[in-house]
Amino acid sequence: xxxxxxxxxxxxxxxxxxxxxxxxxxxxxxxxxxxxxxxxxxxxxxxxxxxxxxxxxxxxxxxxxxxxxxxxxxxxxxxxxxxxxxxxxxxxxxxxxxxxxxxxxxxxxxxxxxxxxxxxxxxxxxxxxxxxxxxxxxxxxxxxxxxxxxxxxxxxxxxxxxxxxxxxxxxxxxxxxxxxxxxxxxxxxxxxxxxxxxxxxxxxxxxxxxxxxxxxxxxxxxxxxxxxxxxxxxxxxxxxxxxxxxxxxxxxxxxxxxxxxxxxxxxxxxxxxxxxxxxxxxxxxxxxxxxxx
Amino acid sequence: xxxxxxxxxxxxxxxxxxxxxxxxxxxxxxxxxxxxxxxxxxxxxxxxxxxxxxxxxxxxxxxxxxxxxxxxxxxxxxxxxxxxxxxxxxxxxxxxxxxxxxxxxxxxxxxxxxxxxxxxxxxxxxxxxxxxxxxxxxxxxxxxxxxxxxxxxxxxxxxxxxxxxxxxxxxxxxxxxxxxxxxxxxxxxxxxxxxxxxxxxxxxxxxxxxxxxxxxxxxxxxxxxxxxxxxxxxxxxxxxxxxxxxxxxxxxxxxxxxxxxxxxxxxxxxxxxxxxxxxxxxxxxxxxxxxxx
Numbered sequence: 351x352x353x354x355x356x357x358x359x360x361x362x363x364x365x366x367x368x369x370x371x372x373x374x375x376x377x378x379x380x381x382x383x384x385x386x387x388x389x390x391x392x393x394x395x396x397x398x399x400x401x402x403x404x405x406x407x408x409x410x411x412x413x414x415x416x417x418x419x420x421x422x423x424x425x426x427x428x429x430x431x432x433x434x435x436x437x438x439x440x441x442x443x444x445x446x447x448x449x450x451x452x453x454x455x456x457x458x459x460x461x462x463x464x465x466x467x468x469x470x471x472x473x474x475x476x477x478x479x480x481x482x483x484x485x486x487x488x489x490x491x492x493x494x495x496x497x498x499x500x501x502x503x504x505x506x507x508x509x510x511x512x513x514x515x516x517x518x519x520x521x522x523x524x525x526x527x528x529x530x531x532x533x534x535x536x537x538x539x540x541x542x543x544x545x546x547x548x549x550x551x552x553x554x555x556x557x558x559x560x561x562x563x564x565x566x567x568x569x570x571x572x573x574x575x576x577x578x579x580x581x582x583x584x585x586x587x588x589x590x591x592x593x594x595x596x597x598x599x600x601x602x603x604x605x606x607x608x609x610x611x612x613x614x615x616x617x618x619x620x621x622x623x624x625x626x627x628x629x630x631x632x633x634x635x636x637x638x639x640x641x642x643x
Numbered sequence: 644x645x646x647x648x649x650x651x652x653x654x655x656x657x658x659x660x661x662x663x664x665x666x667x668x669x670x671x672x673x674x675x676x677x678x679x680x681x682x683x684x685x686x687x688x689x690x691x692x693x694x695x696x697x698x699x700x701x702x703x704x705x706x707x708x709x710x711x712x713x714x715x716x717x718x719x720x721x722x723x724x725x726x727x728x729x730x731x732x733x734x735x736x737x738x739x740x741x742x743x744x745x746x747x748x749x750x751x752x753x754x755x756x757x758x759x760x761x762x763x764x765x766x767x768x769x770x771x772x773x774x775x776x777x778x779x780x781x782x783x784x785x786x787x788x789x790x791x792x793x794x795x796x797x798x799x800x801x802x803x804x805x806x807x808x809x810x811x812x813x814x815x816x817x818x819x820x821x822x823x824x825x826x827x828x829x830x831x832x833x834x835x836x837x838x839x840x841x842x843x844x845x846x847x848x849x850x851x852x853x854x855x856x857x858x859x860x861x862x863x864x865x866x867x868x869x870x871x872x873x874x875x876x877x878x879x880x881x882x883x884x885x886x887x888x889x890x891x892x893x894x895x896x897x898x899x900x901x902x903x904x905x906x907x908x909x910x911x912x913x914x915x916x917x918x919x920x921x922x923x924x925x926x927x928x929x930x931x932x933x934x935x936x
Contacts, residue, residue, distance in 0.1 A: 473936075477770030480818070481810050507839035515821055517774050525773070525818075528808055528833045535837040537844065540821045544828040546800035551830065643766075 352613040354497050354580070360623040363496070364409050367630050371410040374637065382637035383412040384468065384629070385434050385443035389427065389453070390420030395446045402444075405626045411633060414440070420450045427453055428461055435463040442468030442486075442636035444629070464643035468632035471518075474643050479522055482529055484641050486632045491523040493624025494559065494580055495533040496631075503557070503578055503613060506535035511552050513568070513601070514561035515542045519582055523559055548572070565599035570606030579607055579614045582621050598622075645906040647790050647873070653916040656789070657702050660923050664703040667930065675930035676705040677761065677922070678727050678736035682720065682746070683713030688739045695737075698919045704926060707733070717746045721754055728756040735761030735779075735929035737922070757936035761925035764811075767936050772815055775822055777934050779925045784816040786917025787852065787873055788826040789924075796850070796871055796906060799828035804845050806861070806894070807854035808835045812875055816852055841865070858892035863899030872900055872907045875914050891915075 371382060384406050388399050399415065406413035416430060427449075434443045443466055449455045464474040470488035478485035487495070498505060510527045514520030520540065528538040536557065541548055543562075552558055552572045560568045561582035573579065583601030591597075600617030608614050615621055635641055664675060677699050681692050692708065699706035709723060720742075727736045736759055742748045757767040763781035771778035780788070791798060803820045807813030813833065821831040829850065834841055836855075845851055845865045853861045854875035866872065876894030884890075893910030901907050908914055928934055 473770030473774060473776065474767050475770065476773050477766030477768065480769050480773045480814060481766060483766065507837050509840075509844075515823075521773060521818070524833075525814070528835065530808075530837075535835075537832065537834050537838040537840075539830065539832040540817075541830050542821065542828075544800050544823075545830040546802075551802075 351608060351611050352501065354501055354613055354615040354620055356493070356497060356615060356620045356623040359497060359500055360627045362500075363627045364405070364630070367409040367627075367634060370634060375410075380439070380441075380637065381410065381412045382633050383414070383439055383441050384633045385414040385416060385437075385440045387416045387418070387427070387430060387434070387443065387445045389418050389422060389446075389449055392448065395448070399446050401626050402629060405630055406633075409630055411630065412439075422453075424453045424457070427458055431458060431461045435461075435466060440466065442466045442633045444469045465641060466636060467643070468629060468636055470522075470632065472643075475641075476517075476522070478641075478643060480525055482531075485643065486635065486641060487526070487628070488518055488522055489625040489628040489632075490519045490561075490582060490621060491526055492628035492631065493621055494523055494582070495526055495531075496624060496627070497580070497615065497621070498533045501613060505533055505557065508536045508556035509539070509554055510536035510557040510559065511539045511541060511555035512559045512561065513541045513548070513552070514559075514563070514582070515540055516561065519561040520559075523561070527557075527559070560601035562601055564601055566601070566603040568602045568607060570603065570610060573607050573610050575610050576612045577610065579611050580621065581615050581617050584617060584622055644901060644904050645794065647794055647906055647908040647913055649786070649790060649908060649913045649916040652790060652793055653920045655793075656920045657698070657923070660702040660920075660927060663927060668703075673732070673734075673930065674703065674705045675926050676707070676732055676734050677926045678707040678709060678730075678733045680709045680711070680720070680723060680727070680736065680738045682711050682715060682739075682742055685741065688741070692739050694919050695922060698923055699926075702923055704923065705732075713743045715746075717750070720746055720751055724751060724754045728754075728759060733759065735759045735926045737762045758934060759929060760936070761922060761929055763815075763925065765936075768934075769810075769815070771934075771936060773818055775824075778936065779928065779934060780819065780921070781811055781815055782918040782921040782925075783812045783854075783875060783914060784819055785921035785924065786914055787816055787875070788819055788824075789917055789920065790873070790908065790914070791826045794906060798826055798850065801829045801849035802832070802847055803829035803850040803852065804832045804834060804848035805852045805854065806834045806841070806845070807852075807856070807875070808833055809854065812854040813852075816854070820850075820852070853894035855894055857894055859894070859896040861895045861900060863896065863903060866900050866903050868903050869905045870903065872904050873914065874908050874910050877910060877915055 470486035512524040581600035581602040586596040589597035763779035805817040874893035874895040879889040882890035
């Protein structure tokens with residue numbers, strides 16, 4: 351059984367990205383520049399944005415954090431987005447979610463220039479993904495395809511079962527896995543809360559991508575021998591033995607499932623560390639003008 | 644076995660659309676207006692555009708046909724698109740494909756205002772479909788969902804197998820069928836040319852949507868008793884007994900498959916007639932400003 355080590359792969363990719371940045375600069379190009387808008391003081395958001403800024407430092411990107419109090423108006427925020435849209439030095443930027451309730455998050459996300467939308471949430475970029483055009487693929491699906499590619503998981507003609515149809519994981523990853531791409535060409539089944547006979551379907555899967563957000567949902571009896579299992583779940587579960595008071599649980603009952611697998615991602619340390627790398631990869635793409643949305 | 648009669652449903656929907664137009668006008672609204680750009684004299688294109696213009700007449704829409712010679716420049720065509728984008732009386736328009744080889748069709752389609760893109764081909768609208776936002780759904784997938792809704796085919800929790808992953812049929816219909824919508828909530832498997840064990844999968848299907856474009860590909864031994872079969876194929880096959888010299892063949896071997904089905908679309912007269920209706924439905928949506936792309 352191969353452990354799909356997202357931490358290790360993330361470190362490798364950071365070294366590769368840093369080398370690309372050096373090459374760009376040596377050729378007279380500009381330093382890739384990622385900006386992040388953060389509103390308020392949500393603990394999770396502060397942590398995530400912190401990780402992203404740190405990762406930029408590690409690979410030699412320039413980063414800008416625009417941190418505002420949670421009493422700013424929607425109009426103010428839309429104007430800040432406009433400034434970043436128009437700033438020629440900023441290659442890409444993200445608006446960290448969640449936003450305060452008095453701000454319409456959809457309206458804000460739609461106002462981001464699709465060419466700078468390195469989170470890949472804008473409908474134009476989702477449409478380009480669906481159509482197989484060059485685009486910014488959103489973080490978790492892109493991270494999954496990188497794990498699959500680097501660990502040389504065979505996908506063509508394989509049966510991949512995706513559990514979950516969310517706009518940020520299940521839906522896009524199901525499109526990518528069935529597309530004519532090096533990480534794709536799988537026969538893909540999308541399962542969700544309305545699926546009648548889930549176990550019958552997962553037992554047929556060569557590859558399972560669990561992205562439903564229910565801790566330890568996928569049990570050993572649902573997986574066939576030799577399957578590849580990608581666990582996207584990261585639910586915080588109270589844990590008195592941890593300093594933080596919680597531990598991260600995946601959607602997969604690891605102890606039961608892992609022994610049956612040919613390969614599996616751990617939680618934490620599997621898909622999670624790949625999402626920040628996806629943001630770096632998208633920002634590099636933006637700096638190189640590889641997407642023309 | 645129920646024959647899913649696209650011709651009959653198309654006639655019913657035309658009557659409903661005509662009534663809506665009357666209601667709109669009685670309330671002081673404008674007459675829905677569809678424009679079509681046609682370049683050159685391709686026989687198929689002339690026929691299709693003719694059908695569309697005639698359907699507009701039948702439901703009380705205004706229609707405009709912009710017919711140009713095939714030696715126009717790309718620049719000229721882009722300017723004609725711009726004129727229609729800016730014409731406040733035109734609610735929606737289409738550019739009939741194929742275009743002459745010296746014109747970049749992608750560039751032309753991308754230049755259409757997404758709010759007037761009643762063919763639903765623009766990435767913004769494909770993205771909105773993928774994300775479950777109000778949009779113009781492209782013609783064949785929309786026609787299929789209308790057939791399913793009107794014939795009260797149960798889809799929630801059912802296993803729907805889509806054969807084909809094209810941008811205009813297989814991919815969008817697979818997204819729609821698995822989305823949280825009245826015609827959706829199915830467990831959907833996308834199969835394609837790289838699928839290894841197709842028959843094993845189709846034999847599990849409650850609903851099969853065949854959209855691969857290979858005449859009589861789906862045979863009786865590939866379908867389980869009681870399945871619903873939607874045949875999207877319309878390949879022209881030489882036929883000396885027809886005045887036209889050809890007959891239309893679906894992707895389904897009808898004589899073998901139909902007796903096993905609880906419901907099936909014929910070819911011709913199934914999905915085909917629904918596509919023009921989809922265009923009318925999208926134009927009506929445009930006239931009512933129901934999409935804000």
